Amino acid sequence: MPGTVGRVPTPATPVPGASTGPGAAAVLAHDWAGTSLGPPEGWDPAVRAVVDLILASPMPMALAYGDDLVLLYNDGYADLLGSKHPAALGRPSAEVYAEIWTLPGVGEVIERAYRQGVPFLEKESTLPMVRGRSGVAEQAVFTRSHSPVRDSTGQIVGMLTIAAETTHVTEQLQGLSEVAAALAGTLTLDDVARVALRYAIRTFDADRVAFAVDEGGGGWRMVRRVRGELMDEADERLPPLWRRIPADWSAPVVDAARSGGPSFTRDGQPLREIAVDRHDQKIRSLAALPLGTSVVRGGLAVGYQVPHTWSAAERALLAASAELIGQAAERARRFETQHGTAQLLQRSMLPENLPDLPRLRIAARYDPGVDGNAAGGDFYDAFLLPTGGLGVVLGDVAGHDVQAAARMGQVRAALRALALADPAPDAVLAGLDRLVTSLGAEAGTHELFVTVVFGVIDADRREFTLASAGHPAPLIRRCTPDGRSHSEYLTMPVGPPLGLGGRPATTTVAFRPGDTLLLFSDGVVERRRQSLTVGLDALGDAVAKAGSSDPRALCAVATAAVPGGTEDDVAVLAVEHALMPSRSASMEVPAEPTAPSRVRHWMSGQLTEWQVPEAVIGAAVLCTSELTTNALLHAGTAARVEIDLSPERLLVSVADSGTRGTVTRARTDTLSSRGRGLGLIEQLSDAWGTDPTVRGSTVWFEILIPPAERR
The missing domain is CATH 3.30.450.20 (PAS domain)
Incomplete structure (x- = not known):
């Protein structure tokens, strides 16, 4: 009967060769x-x-x-x-x-x-x-x-x-779904590389992964990640460390991209000829697959330090992964081409340099809205007037296309010309109103929507005179003698937008040493399904609680003050009426492996001469060395280091002049490791940020001087 236990009490004869382990x-x-x-x-x-x-x-x-x-x-x-x-x-x-x-x-x-x-x-x-x-x-x-x-x-x-157990295979398939979702949100090749490397190292439990793409005009660039590599959240926000390689470079990942076919090495030394360090030398098994796209030639490589047999299922999963990454890379290449054109147009119409004044410190920030793929109409400017005052302006021309950017350029140029002739804010805006009316008639539309706030700062009289044509009222951060601060929106009449025949009234307010003025576009405070009052309150609160009144730091605070994304452009202009003139110095940094050490030596000497506290010097030198290294590795062009010291804080910025250059031929690993990344900056500084410029980008940080050691 089924289930009855039966047993024959006779010894069994073992099967030859069985039961021997x-x-x-x-x-x-x-x-x-x-x-x-x-x-x-x-x-x-x-x-x-x-x-x-x-x-x-x-x-x-x-x-x-x-x-x-x-x-x-x-x-x-x-x-x-x-x-x-x-x-x-x-x-x-x-x-x-x-x-x-x-x-x-x-x-x-x-x-x-x-x-x-x-x-x-x-x-x-x-x-x-x-x-x-x-x-x-x-x-x-x-x-x-x-x-x-x-x-x-x-x-x-x-x-x-x-x-x-098929848990690992199931997890790999789930990972493929996750990477598809992550790649759907990528815009640039840097984004694609970050997602691809993070996915491949985790899903395939690999010792080394690499991602390579062609440069479009000959040559390749490749980025890799190795098991155990320290990557913090700040590092993830930085561009990947691409290596530029010549067009005839022979490596499995590039060979796969050229040929369009995969290669699998079960055991050997597949990277022996092109190894840059011990991580490459230790790789014994490697899979290299093409991305499978006609627009971007590229490849994905996954390697192990032990022999590895590539199963049919694993090869299929690798091929599917490379296909997804290739599709994302193709979208990113198209986006970068369009984005670069739009941003060049946008930034070419903004001032490349703002005035450098002893008592008025000025900073600005512009972030494109929508998907960053179109030019917008937000603009800012700051310029010296024949009267000795400083003219400041921030405006918004409705639209996110080339036409909006062109009109923005016309309005900005006309405003400066009008202000140089007669800086009275009401007169300047009245002249702009006539210009916008003319532009609307020329274009055959009455829907040309332009808002502007323009004012003149008189540092000697400690006052700010301004007028607004439909634009949000500026915000002022005021500091009391005991070091406390608060923010207030200026009470002023707001006239109609330009082109409607209005002449806004002029308002004059106090602008004393220690105060910081903040002009901003509506993209800073407006969010969908949220009251404008909520955004204005959040901005005012964030500016009041900022660690210092430095304009560059306040620009960063302002653009991050209101949670949630915005489809509008974001523009901010900040001007600080300094309590005391600051001291500044700068250094041009060549794209050479020895540059970071030269920056450290120069900066240590300069800050020591200025009698900056030793603790601040140590932190600042270390942070600047990291930023200089990153600038040289990422941009591959010369950089500029600027330091600005006031009684309250030390501000350091490192600006590059390009995004895709070539570092002087030397092993990039002779430069300091980026493993610490911006985690160091976050730990050692009181504030930091990144600012895109007309040519390249700027990373900066601020360290506050302890009150007991201020001079």
Whole structure:
């Protein structure tokens, strides 16, 4: 009768060559006499044959014997049991799997197959498995089968289980879905590289991954990541460290990109000829696949430090990954081309340099809205007037296209010309109103929407005179003698936007030493499904609580003050009326491997001469060295380091003049490692930020001088 235990009390003859592994010896040495299976010398020949098969197989296999389904298993199955082995030997299955036995599809399936003699196969089942000593269950995916085992009389005496864990394969497939979603949000090749490297190193559990693309005009650039490489959140925000390589460079990832076909090395030294360090030299197995796109030639490489057999499933997953990455790279290449043109147009119409004055410190920031792929109409300017005052303006021409940017350029140029002739704010805006009316008539539209706020700062009289044509009122951060600060929006009449025949009234307010003026576009404070009052309050609160009144720091604070994204352009102009003139110095940094050390020496000497506290000098020199290194590696062009010291703070900026140059031919690893990245800047400075410029970008940081050490 099915389920009846039968046993022939005659010694079984071992199968030649079976049961010879170290695990098999331990299994046979187990005390089976106290179980329903009995001592090995009394096992039924058919049962012994099944046992020999199990112990000789590399596949995870187990015998559940008798009505209590006592477990006997091999080394492969022991790996699945984890910490349950070896205590699970000879114990009933229901006890070994007590935490999952009653779950649907577990105990009932095994018992039914045993009682009824019906084989069972499940290609994928997810079960909670306790693996470590912590006792915490984790989800594991298996392909498993249960088949009845019969003795020599044909009676069912147990169940043969064959199991293969597919958790890793399932996780890889899930990872493919996740990387597809992540790649959908990428805009640039830098973004694609970050996602591709992070995905590949994690999903394939690789020792080294690399991503390479052609430069479009000959040559290649490649970026890699190695196992254990320290990457913090600040590093992830930086552009990847691309290596420029010549057009004839021979490497598996580039060869795959050129040929359009993959290559797989099971064991060897695939990177021996092009290794740049020990990480490359240690790679023994490597898969290199083309991205599979006609627009961008490129490749993805995954490597291990041990021999690795590339299964058909793994090759298919790699090919699918490379295809997704290639599609994202193609979109990114198109975006970068359009984005670069739009941004060049936009920034060429903004001032490349703002006035450098001893008592008035000026900074501005512009971030494009929408997807950064179109020129916009926001603009700012600051310029000296014949009267000795400083003219400041911030405006917004509606639209996100080339026409809006062109009109913005016309309005900005006309405003400066009008102000140089007569700086009275109401007169300047009246003249602009006539210009916008004319432009609208010329274009055959009455929907040309332009708002502007223009004012004149008189540092000697400590006052600011301004007028607004439909633009938000500026914000002033005021500091009291005891060091406290608060912010207030200027109370002023706001006239209609330009082109409607209005003449805004002029307002004059106090602008004393220690105050900082902030002009901003509506993209700073407006958010969808949110009251404008909420945004204005958030901006005022953030500016009041800022660590210092430095204009560059306040620009960064202002652009991040209101949570949530915006589709509008963001423009900010800040002017600080300094309590005391600051001291400034600058250094041109050539694109050479020795440049960071030269910057450290120069800066240490300059700050020591200015009698800056030693703690501030140490932190500033270390941060500047990191920023200089990053600028040289990322931009590949000469950089400029500027330091500005006031009684309250030290401001340092490092500006590059390009985004895709070539570092002087030297091993880039002779420069300091970026492993610390901007994590150092975040830890050692009081504020930091990045500012795009007309040509390149600027990274800056600010360190406050302790009150007790101010001079």
